[in-house]
Amino acid sequence: MSVETTQTTPAPQGRRGRRPSFGRLTWSGLTLVIGLELRQRVRSTKWKVALSLIAALIAVITGLIIFAVPNDEWQPGDLVFGLVVYFVLFLGLVVSPTLTATSINGDVKEGTLAPLQATTLSAWDIVLGKLLAAWFASLAILAVAIPFIIFAMLDSEAHPAALITVILVLAAELLVVCALGLAWSALTSRTASSAVLTYVTVAVLVVVMPILFPLLMLTMPVEQTMTYVNRDYAYSESTVDEDKYPYVDESGYHYRCTEETYTQTAYRTDRLWWLLAVNPYVIVADSAPSPEIPEDSDEYYYTDGILDAIKQGVRELRLPPATTSDYCQPGLSEEEMYRREQREGLSPTWPWGLGFHAILAAGSVLIAVRRVAVPYGTLPRGTRVA
Amino acid sequence: MTILEEAPPITAAIQATGVARAFGSVQAVQDATLTVERGKVTALIGPNGCGKTTLMLMLAGLLRPDAGEIRVAGADPRTDSAAVRAAIGWMPDQLGSWDNLSCLQTLTLVGQSYRIPAAQARAKGLSLLRKVHLEEFADRPTRVLSRGQKQRLSLARALVHDPAVLLLDEPANGLDPRSRVELRQYVREIAAEGRAVLVSSHVLAELDEMVDDAVFMSKGRTLGDDAARMVAHARTRYRVWSLDVDALRRALTDASVPFEEAEGGAMVSIADEAHAQQALAWLVGAGVPVHRFGPAGSALEQTYMAMEEDRR
Known part of the structure; x- marks a missing residue:
């Protein structure tokens, strides 16, 4: 409490100290608002036409992706599946904000929020009803996309369970974006502002964070000793001293391994990986299960296509920078084996990202509930009750 | 408390x-x-x-x-x-x-x-x-x-x-x-x-x-009681129209009834409907050619206007 003395009217109960009661969430109230929103908002957007257009768009993109990805011995892995999934995610991130970004301030402007607030519906009923109705509408987009995702799945070599995780994570991400839109529509009075701010928020997660990642990385270099192991070939194969050059390469030439040590600048990506973890694209990729690396595999990465590459790439960035680089021996060096084990042993990245998104969504819902709860204490700038 | x-x-x-x-x-x-x-x-x-x-x-x-x-x-x-x-x-x-x-x-x-x-x-x-x-x-x-x-x-x-x-x-x-x-x-x-x-x-x-x-x-x-009094007062105001305005005003002056001049007649204050009936009977009986007699428009409007004037 501040010691302001500006209050001229000595109120027994000032408005600022007390919060409006948010009321209780009720099943009947929630379903009522969902029904109202679906009938009012969704039906008005020529929904069937929109869904057919979206289906057509996904069909065209899927066809083009299948055509573009070569189907030969070069293994495209989950490339087709990954690209189609990413396109659906892109569509979801573009369309979902429009479903909620004007939900509260638009209703205030239309004069249809106050009549609801004046009833015995609670703020929870109104806000969660709006959120779920918008989510159901965006799930319709996902439902339209599912046949194409399955089709893409059949055309690639993704882990079969990836189909389920990808759809679940896509659904969760749509819910998060709907919640963000709701919060902005609660915080701003102009519908144009809330729409822009919702898109900016999504863009921050999708684009700005990945840009920040390398920029911030460059501001925190560390000097570390780096050991390079390189091949050193004998000058003449005829006079080779086999004790000195013990190894023979694929063409029959003798070589040895030489170690050199430098002090080098490395970057602590393990301190910044969270910038990438909150990216919806990373969350989708990381949650999709990938084939296990066989114990005797001599590949450092077992990447297949796009989802897996992003997953392994981000997990690699979570490790401290490597201190040796072995170009000499075929197969994995001890450190590489160790790092691969470390990487495999990491906890998945997606719970961090999705957890952060869950906090964002929960915070957004709280903001919206505070905005809708009556009686109003302070009103947001530039708004009126009715 | x-x-x-x-x-x-x-x-x-x-x-x-x-x-x-x-x-x-x-x-x-x-x-x-x-x-x-x-x-x-x-x-x-x-x-x-x-x-x-x-x-x-x-x-x-x-x-x-x-x-x-x-x-x-x-x-x-x-x-x-x-x-x-x-x-x-x-x-x-x-x-x-x-x-x-x-x-x-x-x-x-x-x-x-x-x-x-x-x-x-x-x-x-x-x-x-x-x-x-x-x-x-x-x-x-x-x-x-x-x-x-x-x-x-x-x-x-x-x-x-x-x-x-x-x-x-x-x-x-x-x-x-x-x-x-x-x-x-x-x-x-x-x-x-x-x-x-x-x-x-x-x-x-x-x-x-x-x-x-x-x-x-x-x-x-x-505005509370002041305005309520003004409305009550406004409700008592009756307007009388006479074919002969001077005759009306003379009759009122002779009987020492306070009145305000109004176009085509006068404004008087009458407590209730019973008194209004008596007043009208008296005027007609006194030979005043009354052709219209009734409450002086909207009491609320009069009060509102009076209130607005106070504000100016």
């Missing part, structure tokens, strides 16, 4: 004392005190921007007052907003309707929002639509309604849950003359059912015939 002191029995449906509310630096309502009795229609009168709507929002449990006490149907909107909202039917001045819903769907939905079972809300909605003459629009989307029709739907919406208190914010706006007359009759019916009605309007002649009490508001303050 001590515990021993007995709280006065709450008879009024709305009791507001010293209510104030600011928006930032703008003091929308400074000091409003009013009482709305059950079974009566009370008018809330004042110029644009005097805080009528803000006061109504506070009474409806949508806006928290900065200071003052409000009791609506015995509940404090500050602490028990839900109970207040359940007891109140609020017709906002802003006309908003869910334009994809039909009129009947709208009323059913609002009824359900007050936790009334769907079938019951629907039946109530139908009877209300009949009452406000919108039954032919029951299944048509509200977007086809005209302004006046939306206004009537809004009135029906405020009544779906049988509220004990009705707050009407500018209900006559955009209504055609016939609808205004019907609104007036309907509001009287609603009050006759024992509900308390608070109605704000600019159409003062309209209110004159509708209301029992009037609360005047100016610059965020209710």
Whole structure:
């Protein structure tokens, strides 16, 4: 409490100290608002036409992706599946904000929020009803996309369970974006502002964070000793001293391994990986299960296509920078084996990202509930009750 | 207040004392005190921007007052907003309707929002639509309604849950003359059912015939007893028209009746209808050629104008 003395009217109960009661969430109230929103908002957007257009768009993109990805011995892995999934995610991130970004301030402007607030519906009923109705509408987009995702799945070599995780994570991400839109529509009075701010928020997660990642990385270099192991070939194969050059390469030439040590600048990506973890694209990729690396595999990465590459790439960035680089021996060096084990042993990245998104969504819902709860204490700038 | 002191029995449906509310630096309502009795229609009168709507929002449990006490149907909107909202039917001045819903769907939905079972809300909605003459629009989307029709739907919406208190914010706006007359009759019916009605309007002649009490508001303050006295005074004013103006004025002067000159006659103060009858009989008996005799226009309007003059 501040010691302001500006209050001229000595109120027994000032408005600022007390919060409006948010009321209780009720099943009947929630379903009522969902029904109202679906009938009012969704039906008005020529929904069937929109869904057919979206289906057509996904069909065209899927066809083009299948055509573009070569189907030969070069293994495209989950490339087709990954690209189609990413396109659906892109569509979801573009369309979902429009479903909620004007939900509260638009209703205030239309004069249809106050009549609801004046009833015995609670703020929870109104806000969660709006959120779920918008989510159901965006799930319709996902439902339209599912046949194409399955089709893409059949055309690639993704882990079969990836189909389920990808759809679940896509659904969760749509819910998060709907919640963000709701919060902005609660915080701003102009519908144009809330729409822009919702898109900016999504863009921050999708684009700005990945840009920040390398920029911030460059501001925190560390000097570390780096050991390079390189091949050193004998000058003449005829006079080779086999004790000195013990190894023979694929063409029959003798070589040895030489170690050199430098002090080098490395970057602590393990301190910044969270910038990438909150990216919806990373969350989708990381949650999709990938084939296990066989114990005797001599590949450092077992990447297949796009989802897996992003997953392994981000997990690699979570490790401290490597201190040796072995170009000499075929197969994995001890450190590489160790790092691969470390990487495999990491906890998945997606719970961090999705957890952060869950906090964002929960915070957004709280903001919206505070905005809708009556009686109003302070009103947001530039708004009126009715 | 001590515990021993007995709280006065709450008879009024709305009791507001010293209510104030600011928006930032703008003091929308400074000091409003009013009482709305059950079974009566009370008018809330004042110029644009005097805080009528803000006061109504506070009474409806949508806006928290900065200071003052409000009791609506015995509940404090500050602490028990839900109970207040359940007891109140609020017709906002802003006309908003869910334009994809039909009129009947709208009323059913609002009824359900007050936790009334769907079938019951629907039946109530139908009877209300009949009452406000919108039954032919029951299944048509509200977007086809005209302004006046939306206004009537809004009135029906405020009544779906049988509220004990009705707050009407500018209900006559955009209504055609016939609808205004019907609104007036309907509001009287609603009050006759024992509900308390608070109605704000600019159409003062309209209110004159509708209301029992009037609360005047100016610059965020209710004017209280002064205005009530002015209304009472205005109600006693009669206007007399005579073919021979001089004869009328002479007769009044001779009988030492105080009067004001008015075009074509005079203004006199008469306590009630019985006295008016006697006064008219006396004038006619005295040979004054009276051709019109009656109350001097809207009492509320006279008060409003007098109040406005004071402000200038």
